[in-house]
Amino acid sequence: MVNGIRDHIHLPFFVGSPAFDLPGFVRELKKSTNKLCSSELGHKGQFAWQSGYFAHALGRDRVDSCYDYIKSQQKHHIRMTFAEEWEMMKEAYGKDLVAVANHPEG
Template identity: 25%
Template sequence: MNSQTSKVYLFIHVICCVKNKEPLLTKPVRTVLFAHIKKNAADNGINVLLVNGTEDHMHVVVQMMPTQNLAQIMKSIRTESAAWINESKFIKNLFEWEEGFAALSVSPSSVKQVLDYIEKQEEHHKTKSLDSELEVFQKIQI
């Protein structure tokens, strides 16, 4: 198979927290921020399938291309989005993302299920905390 006929299906589910998990992302901020992230990523060759979250974190599903690097993708998304929030003055205080992030590969057959889960973040976090959500990742053993 040559590179012109290659088909690559690398889907990554990433969770990023607001610095110190502060609840700074109000609904109006999330609405404009997540739309901005998706558009800006597309403008930079990053295929973000979905961005959603709550006051203290966001979920991003990215379809990576073979030449892309997850650390660079997330640095680009987080750096640009924090600068955009701060320049736009959507939040009174300085906005920052946590340094690290959680990332999981997603099987092509499970992408729809993951997107459905991310679509329902507000509903999901009415009964489950971010910490309990992140604990699930700690328990994954290979």
Template identity: 30%
Template sequence: MSRNFHQLHLHLVFVTKHRDHLINDQLEKSLYQHLWVKAHELELFPIAINGTKDHLHLLIGIPSTLSVASIVKNLKGSSSRFANDFMGNQDLFQWSRGYEAFTVSKKDIPMIKSYIRNQNDHHKKGSVKSDLEF
């Protein structure tokens, strides 16, 4: 058999530097759209992107040829440049140095996708899952 088959999925969480509320209503949708497009450019398979004013969650399928560190470096670097350009190139937007990365099994994709899509509700109601947050 000469065929490779991979189903690798990651749940990533990025937090703004000092947990500053930098992801405002004007930036939010454009930032998520930028990350969606950038993920495709990196040959990733975005499934869900959402967050709050100080962090975001991404659920992506990844190829076996890319490391988690390189994926995060590309997504965080590209999105911070995008956010600063969007905000008038003031260099105010920064991600914190760290990140969280969780592997996700195929059977858990719908649950994680739903959790990500409902971020604002979880944070308003206090129903966040501490093992899925930064």
């Protein structure tokens, strides 16, 4: 499942190995979807990803609520903009969140 709004998307995925290369995964995901948006969807250079990304690990007991949250993005962001939510997350997670969010793709 992938869902989001104009300025961000959510993509849950399972990581089964401690050797998983998250920056490499994000880099390749952005590269391939950028190519898809330009060639197949007709955006012809008008689509671009932001330079960073945010990743968050979840326990198995939170997977269902994560899927519900992702499914309801359009409704969720009627009540709260992404910028407002980001500020709340920065307050909750502090410096750790800023460091991860600004991490380049490798």
